[in-house]
Amino acid sequence: MNGREILTANPWQRTSRTHTPASLMEPITDPSAWTREELEVSRAYLYRLSDKEIGDILDAVTRLEKLSPELHQIKKDDFDLPVFGPVLKDLREEVINGRGFVFLRGMPTAGRSLYQMAAAFWSVGCYFGRAVSQNGKGHLLGHVKDLGAEITSATGRGYNSASPLGFHADSCDIFGLSVIRTAMSGGQHRMCSSVTVHNMMLERAPELVEDLAFRFYRSRRSELPPGETDPWTRQPVFSVTDGYFAARGASSTIARSQGMPGVPDPDDRRPHLQAVFAIAVPARQSPQQNRDELRYASRDHLFDPPLALTDLCRMRP
16 A cells, blocks of 8 residues: 555553453354454554653664674574563563454654664564464575465465465464565555354354364465475364464465365365454455564464565565
8 A cells, every 4th residue: 555654642452361261163252352343443563662661672773783794693582672672572462362452553664774664663572472384394484575476376375476365274383474675566464363264154154163173175385394294284173272362364275285186175164264264364464564564463363364465575474
């Protein structure tokens, strides 16, 4: 989107962070069950960085530059934030046990090198968790940019493609996004609460919720862990473990698993995946992307479907 949203106050608000044990076939009461309408009004997910907090981050980046470490070598203890660190501890708690995501607004990019921006994004991310790879190449910090890949191909990855993505959740606990520059067109980061989608589906068509707890076959996109040979894995769309709800999403990996060795013929459950989209589309919010923004979100409680893009770059730890 063009233009830049200007905030004069910090709209950030904590939730209750009260956990009520979840059951799959029952309505889930949780702070992460937000609606688009309420967040469009409150903007409570948006944390505006103060000048002191920005200075704290930039000072830590300057100290890092003098040591010139590789990004993957940087740990939380290497990035001391006496001002912003205690705030990040609270924001992490909100991502895990509250609303499920936070946008940090106000991080300057003008005149900053790629290393400086990456170091800030990576190091702030260390306060949320430990970086893990999401592909077979072991990449820990990657650019989401159109490299001509086809999402429908056997090895296609969404972050190398200009294709729009379905409502999905990546295979990590917390997802990070840094907007270095916005797309020429498209690429907008949309999101919706998977808890809200579950509850709406339970109200409208409860039989679909039960079917979406089926362990669907999903393509591994030719990225197999050492010692494993099956080109697919199995995961449900909705699941509850020890009273905690999680959603994996209805991504293209399910369709791409069809025809693989060991995958049975399609059953009656696959068409029900479209019901997720039918409910998620009107429930989603599409917050404006800003170049001064860092975003961190729980993958258990959010679906993340970017639009088709032309030249968008983002990073994730």
